[in-house]
Amino acid sequence: MATKRDYYEVLGVDKNASPDDLKKAYRKMAIKFHPDKNPDDPTAEEKFKEAAEAYDVLSDPQKKARYDQFGHAGMSGNGGFGGGYGQGGPSMEDIFSQFGDIFGDDSPFGSFFGRGGAGGQRQRVRRGSDLRIKLKLTLQEVANGVEKKIKVKRHVACTTCGGNGSKNGTAVQTCQSCNGTGQVRKVVNTMLGQMVSTNTCPTCNGDGKIVTERCDTCFGEGRVLQEDVIPIKIPAGVAEGIQLSVGGKGNVPPRGGVAGDLLIVIEEEEDGDLKRDGSNVIYDLYVNFVDAALGTSVEVPTIDGKARITLEPGIQSGKILRLKGKGIKDLNGYGRGDELIHVNVWTPKQLSSEERSILERLRSSPNFQPKPTKSDKGFFEKMKDFFHG
Structure with a gap:
């Protein structure tokens, strides 16, 4: 989309909407525009992603405050959905990973969220932790904007095993307890009928796979600590306390998943004259x-x-x-x-x-x-x- 719509307009709520109202509005929009439910509508996926992006910002108090004050420009340079998740916006896996549990496993639309649409379960994509750093800027840098290169130490995927934690990346087998889904379902018969609950598989801890021999480089973690130099463009006009984020430049989780974000908190250096x-x-x-x-x-x-x-x-x-x-x-x-x-x-x-x-x-x-x-x-x-x- 050439021009982003107002997030409140996307979800059909006003600025005073409660967290529960936002959740209900997002659930309604996501169900309405889910691509699996609208196979003949080529615009459904974009509308689905648009709703996810709006909910990501408005459900987060910090992002919401920044959006209310600065509009879409306040999201510039941010990772996550509200800042443009990569070049093509958030992927469906990103959305399922972050918001799939908003619908619940026993929802009539559960097959669309957190599970595969036609037959098997979709393993939840795990997300790594965010990194937060403080960045001091001079008044001149704040006034005109600046490009910075930031050194950070973060966990990245182990190149020896490809991130799965096994020796040479091949010493793994599918977990027999969950059949590779990372989740186990439990059905209990009650007077009111069958109650179904879904929990993380205790055998593989949600990985879906069992490492039979650990990687010698990462010792089975699937990740190593590495110093990276990350370029970031600071827009002109930022203020003390504003938080920017770079998507996917945080830590990767152990044994596979998507990286968290690098969160950058702006600090203004005092100028001697101005x-x-x-x-x-x-x-x-x-x-x-x-x-x-x-x-x-x-x-x-x-x-x-x-x-x-x-x-x-x-x-x-x-x-x-x-x-x-x-x-x-x-x-x-x-x-x-x-x-x-x-x-x-x-x-x-x-x-x-x-x-x-x-x-x-x-x-x-x-x-x-x-x-x-x-x-x-x-x-x-x-x-x-x-x-x-």
Whole structure:
């Protein structure tokens, strides 16, 4: 799809929907559009995946908060369903692995979820653990976006055994207890009829296979610890505490399955000159009162380097100057903030005898007497200009 639909619209719920309402809405959509139930509808699988992606985001408090604040742009660069699972979106196995249990084994639609559609059972795909790291960014990197290469130690599939934990990858046999499904079903007769429960096979621990001889490299784990260098593109406008994720760059589970995600928590380094305020940056400029009275030009730091500005004669302390478009790019791509320069007229704390004598002669001069006009706005008027100008 060229343009993503609103996740709330996809599931047919409002922003105040409870977790139970979200689950019910997703269940309804997934049953309606499951490909096995709609073999003649080529769009059914895409709608099924779209519903899974929407539920993945809205059922997760952190992802939901980020989506509510930033929309689809807030999901950019994220793994999992909400961030674009690989190039073609989430696979059917990914969805079955993550959400299959939402339907239950005794559901009339159980053959569609977590089990094969025509005869045998589908073994649940196991998912490895996520990795979480903190990434510090400068104000310039936050403002413009940046590409980083991150070193992480993570569990990857053992290349000697292909990830199954057996010697040379061949010393395995199908588990006889579950016939390779990784699950055992138990039927109990009660007064109300037969009750069916499905549990992880205790013999193979859900693997479906038994390792008869362990791999010498991974000692039967099917995975080894390895240091990887992972490139990641940080979008412009991210903020402190935002969590990005790279799908499939976490740990792989023991003896086969899909890898978890690499979760990246953004931290902002404090800048020596500029302070962030949303999409704007603020700079405190100090000038002596001679320059303030006579006017001057000064250099000020910006995110993109230095800029020279002119101070008009008679500029007052508290004046806010605005450099358009010198702030931080919006995460959703809606333009860029400004740099706000707060002028502070510096009053000397120590004076020489000569300086004191000069100022004493000027003390009673008519032009040195405060005579504010309507154009010399007070604090509250300046703050109004700051927020609405």
